[in-house]
Amino acid sequence: MSASNLCGIFVLLSFSVFQCFALNDPACADLLQISPSRLVVRYEDPASALCTITQDAVDPDLFSWEASTGHTLISGPRNRTWKVDKVDQWDMAPQCYSNFLVKNEDVQCNTQLKMTVYQPPDSIQLLAEMEGDMVEGREYTFNCSIEKVAPIQDLKVRFYRGDTLLDTQVPNETTGLKPQSAAFPLTVTAREEDDGSEVWCEASLDLDLEDRPVKKSARVRTSVLYRPRIQTHLDSKQPVSITEGDTLELNCTARAKPAPSYSWTIPQGLGHTLNTSVLILPHVKHTGNYTCTVQNSQGTDAITYLVEVKVDWLPIIAALVGAVILVVIVIGCLIFKAHYNQTRTGGYDLRNIFQSLKGASNHVALSNGSLL
Known part of the structure; x- marks a missing residue:
């Protein structure tokens, strides 16, 4: 029996003393507490939640869970556990309900478990619109195709080049509880530095999970002409x-x-x-x-x-210096020779020295030391 039907029955039986409060009414906020407050569960996985009342129920038989599947376990006078072995519905909305004495009136409170049923993508693929080489400066589009993911409004798609994040996209005005498919385009301008790089995409569900489901595409290696x-x-x-x-x-x-x-x-x-x-x-x-x-x-x-x-002048200068040195040596030798000869004969004339520089090869020394 649903909580809303229960409200109707009690109103008919005792209209003057019983009031029915809507889901999550402020008057019931502190009377029914569900743990966890939000349940995120993968499709076809088991699930459970605990409903606790903060004061005794007027009728313990009216403290329970109402859900389209699963069953209720009594774990104490103030605790009821809803449990399902396999979540096989996308629109599940379990409710915990109980009746209380509020301001001397018998009222019934209902609290709905916030529940998200998810499914990671069946597949993800990155497709390039072009075939063969890209050309530097031209625009090209890659499409990240994602199959059967739920809920699609919580989907995030990221594009990468190597380890560099290029773009993050979310669905545009797309909602729904059941799995859906979608394609996300990325337009890039080819650059020289992109030659040989790898482009890929990943899909993740932005849900309150410690280990969020992430699925990655194969990498597409790009070749750029430049x-x-x-x-x-x-x-x-x-x-x-x-x-x-x-x-x-x-x-x-x-x-x-x-x-x-x-x-x-x-x-x-x-x-x-x-x-x-x-x-x-x-x-x-x-x-x-x-x-x-x-x-x-x-x-x-x-x-x-x-x-x-x-021109390298150093060798030329060195040659000139060498020539000058050679001339000086020759002159020195001739002066010495003239001095030596005159010393042996008792005198010499400097003019003869310079004349000897011109014709030394024609002079012949006599046995007595004189020159012819």
Whole structure:
């Protein structure tokens, strides 16, 4: 017998002394207490709740539970337990009821158990609208398809790229107690850094549970085509200085997908060096602009280096200094030689020394020390 029918019977039998209060009426708030106050149970799992009265019932036979399924257990004069072995209904609303003496009047109070029956998604799948490679700068949509989840109004869907949260979505104005299916779209703009990353989604029910049910989709690996971007540690605005005769090495390695081609333009009509990211020129001699162009199906990037070839004066200066030293040594030797010869003959003339520098090879020394 339902609590509402009980109210009707008692009103008819004793209208002057009995009052019937609606569900959760304030006058009954402290008389009936249900534990737990809210029950969250998975579909087809067992469930139970305890109803406790804070004062004796007028008639213990009218202290019980009313529910569409399950049974009531008496666990004491002030306790009634509702128990069901398997929750197989989506709209369950068990009520605890009892009659009390309130302000010298016999009244009946009813309290409904707040109950949520849930079911995690049967399946979840992330589908990409495109086929094959994505192209940098274009928009693409992923759909997270979720099958048979309840209650759908408590559903939260999250999208991730790797471990980075991209978006969180909830159903739009969708309610219901029974399982439903839904699809949630995510639109993204393809970027270079997304190449090779994995996109996935997860569905969870935002319920008062210690271990909330979460279901994750398989990961979708993305491939993004993008134009070349040259990576270099050199500042192209600053000249590259190099000594004449050294080996020039310039790097214009680029990130790109698909793999790019390289070409170099160098000064002095030396032509083009094709398909190499690193230009190596031994014994460089030419100052000017050295330009690298990188190209693939998505675009082009280029960089120009101003190379300044400088002469190394140190070897030249060293050679000149060496020559001067050699001349000084030669002059010193000639002066010494002239001094030595004159000392043996008793005199010498400095003019002869300088003349000897011009024609020393034509002079012949005699046995007495004189020069011819």
